[in-house]
Amino acid sequence: MAKKSIRILLTLFVLLIAGGFFWFPRFWAGRSGTEPAAAPGGRPGGGGGGGSVFSVRTAAVERQTLQAYIVVNGDIKAEQQVAVLPDAAGKLAAVHTALGASVERGEVIALVDPSRPGVSYELSPVYAPVRGVVVSSPPAVGSTVTTSTVIVNLSGNSAVQVEARIPEREVGQLAPGLRAQLSLEAFPGETFSAVVQRVSPVVDPDSRTKQIILKFDGPANRISRINPGMFARIRLNTRTYNRVLVIPAEAVIEFRGTNCVYVVQEGDQVSLREITTGVTVDDQVQILSGLEEGEDVVIQGQQFLIEGSRVRVVNREGPAAETPSPGPAAGPGNGGAAGPEGDPATPPGGSR
DSSP states (O other), X not given: OHXXXXXXXXXXXXXXXXXXXXXXXXXXXXXXXXXXXXXGGGOBOTTSSTTOEEEEEEEEOEXXXXXXXXXXXXXXXXXXEEEEOOSSOEEEXXXXXXXXXXXXXXXXXXXXXXXXXXXXXXXXXXXXXXXXXXXXXXXXXXXXXXXXXXXXXXXSSSOEEEEEEEEGGGGGGOOTTOEEEEEETTSTTOOEEEEEXXXXXXXXXXXXXXXXXXXXXXXXXXXXXXOTTOEEEEEEEEXXXXXXXXXXXXXXXXXXXXXXXXXXXXXXXXXXXXOEEEEEETTEEEEEESOOTTOEEEEESGGGOOTTOEEEEGGGGOTTSOOOOSSBOOOTTSOSOBOTTOXXXXXXXXXX
């Protein structure tokens, strides 16, 4: 009987504790007459109402021309390059040229001995099929060569071009005439201009890329410094979006599955507004709908705002203004903003 009474008392005690946890917050909220506000993402909005003022930075909605581009790697190649092959297989008996040497059409550049054990043949000469410059090193004397072995590569002229491969997802934007800027490891800090001359009609099924050929344009004395074999970093301009509305990408937040921004209204209050975005180029987002040119959107400090929050735009006050604070901005007489834990914010002109 005693054990049963103890179990009943323990059960009542547990129910009393659980009821306290459930009813006490509602009782306290009823006494204070407030309910926690909901901020974007379902967070309680810890201070958007009342007299709180939040320090933020803003940017104006502007019209700009966006230049979309892709960045790929490329190789510098001779514009006219011929592979020289022997007419007979055997041992390379002699080489009469070297990398960088100039040769004339019909000049003998190597000799191949096609002899085999027990059978002797005359040496087979390897002729230069065109006039040009040797742009690859020949095999060593004594090497075994076949009729498919490249003895040397000849460049028919001094002109160079750039070969690059574009991923399949980008090939819909390719066309002859697109312009590009190239940077070369050999010339740090310099940029060279080029234009797309040819686009392959097919996508390589192995690499899922399409080859393009770019031709340098610009002063001849600059291009003459570029040699076959160099590595190039290519910025290829694709589509141009003329005079579109743009805002900084950092202004856009996601709220309930849609893109939104906080717009500063008259009286320095903010309104959460849904927007439709287009392309993003270099941290600038195209706006298709939801904003008008000249409106101000919050780009820093919006994580602490809710609909109707009052703000102080610090970048209106010049470079000496304080940075956006994570808590309410200074009110009359309090001398500085306070963060969520009551830490004094940086006074104007200082850094935290």
